[in-house]
Amino acid sequence: MRPKNLEKEEAIRTIALQIIAEEGLENLSMQKLAKAANVSPRTIYIKYENKEDLLITLFIEDVLGGYEKAVLENFNPEVDFNQGVKKIWLNAFHYLKENRNSFALLQYGKSSPLLNKAFQKANIKQGHFFAPIHDFLQLNVAKNIIRDFPHDVHRAMLFSPLLDLVNEYFDYKERPEQIITEQIILECCEAVTKGMLK
């Protein structure tokens, strides 16, 4: 039996993310993707059921999976609050900075109904993404260190500014000077953390 060519599989995923980042999700077509990845359209259908399956798999496994892994690297839910949030912020910032194409699809997760629904399903199915962060926050609520909010509210408060700052980072990448430096990220992290303390 002829074995799968993993390079082609990789090419499909990489090029798909690239097209989405450069031209938008609304401009990704299977034929365009096949041509750009140097592959026959049929080959994509060997690896994915259809376009929807491709997008959802890419979003859940590659993008969200990769992001989660990077964010949780060397993260210990038992460290103190300031230190824990700082670790997450730096992990996320460093990863996303170097993975612009993944970040682009990640952003579509909030807009596209398709990806939004897929995320909610995956989130329910596999417990949830970012479980250690959930534990970390629960722990700090129990210790009476931070305000007691529902988890989704905690997430919005602590991490949405970071994603917005990464967005700005890429916007400023094409301008004379970068304003989103590691220094700024650290100061912003401090401000966000301070706001959550009791």
Place this chain on the structure above:
Amino acid sequence: MRPKNLEKEEAIRTIALQIIAEEGLENLSMQKLAKAANVSPRTIYIKYENKEDLLITLFIEDVLGGYEKAVLENFNPEVDFNQGVKKIWLNAFHYLKENRNSFALLQYGKSSPLLNKAFQKANIKQGHFFAPIHDFLQLNVAKNIIRDFPHDVHRAMLFSPLLDLVNEYFDYKERPEQIITEQIILECCEAVTKGMLK
């Protein structure tokens, strides 16, 4: 000369936003829009140059314009910091809650390269959106009340959590109980404000 039928113009805009909110930007087609708005495809092209023009106009004029107007209603850049941020948060929350379809396209502004570019152009052209907020923040930096960050950083820190909370509001609308209440919004606003103080 036959006069323009303003109801048709209105229908095109309203239905376009509806389709984007329900099926995503990637599923809006001119023919689908025409049929849903009870209008001939040609009629859309009387009012807009092409699909790109329709989307950009809808985004800049209707969505961003309407959002800006609502957010700045009765906002005075000279009030004290806590009060000013609270006013903006409540204005935005109340407006977006009642304008889900506008909010959906607003969210695409961060993902779609087309809308992102359009926004940057419009932002440069007409001075900038939300100028009174810009002034408000400058004033509070000058008075040494808040940290001195670039404006885009201020914006990310103060308002991106709010947009994320509105997103959660709509997610929870289809679930047994709503967690994003006005009470929560006010507490979150307080936390965000506190973090920015010097």
Place this chain on the structure above:
DNA sequence: ATCTTGTAAGTAAACGTTTATTTACTTATG
């Protein structure tokens, strides 16, 4: 007051192109 009439608004149907997906065939390897 009523009747043309010029003109932009509006329509139905069609344009060529691109879309997602499939069919019929070839290739590579355990």
Place this chain on the structure above:
DNA sequence: CATAAGTAAATAAACGTTTACTTACAAGAT
């Protein structure tokens, strides 16, 4: 040499946009 991986070419449907035509009305002439 069986079999799944892969290809080139084709499918029907949907796409953005245009063509050829009709409609409704403000304004000038009667």
